[in-house]
Amino acid sequence: MTERIQVNMHEAKSQLSRLAERAGHGNKVVITKAGKPYVDLLPHVDVPRARKPGRLKGNIRMSADFDKPPEDIIDGFEDSL
Template sequence: MSEQLHVTLQEAKAQLFQLGARAWQGDRVVITKAGKPYLDLLPHIDTPQTRKPGRLKGRIRMPADFDRTPEDIIEGFEGRF
């Protein structure tokens, strides 16, 4: 289970290697300045996933009546019971 760790800027300067290792292990490392959160130390991810538009084309089907809402549902939303 990951842990959340708060350290000051001074502590972070002195313990950067150890804090980096903790971040890689899944701990959330928050660096504080004047008692308030200032920076989050996160592991680097080499290549973010690129979005590919249309990758689900042909896999999603919409029923012919998808835009028709039954009257009882409309009445429920509008408060007409």
């Protein structure tokens, strides 16, 4: 089970090795600045993920007139000249 660890910037500077070790073992390490999440510490991934063509097939739809801009937008550009 992964654990979420949240530390402030000062603590992260002084304990970077320990935090990197924990991130490497699957824990989520969040470094905060001024009390708000600022940086996630993640382990390095050697091999990029392989792309899977067509994974969004059926999820993206375009209207038949997607390449025809509305007249008010065209007028806005032409009026600004």
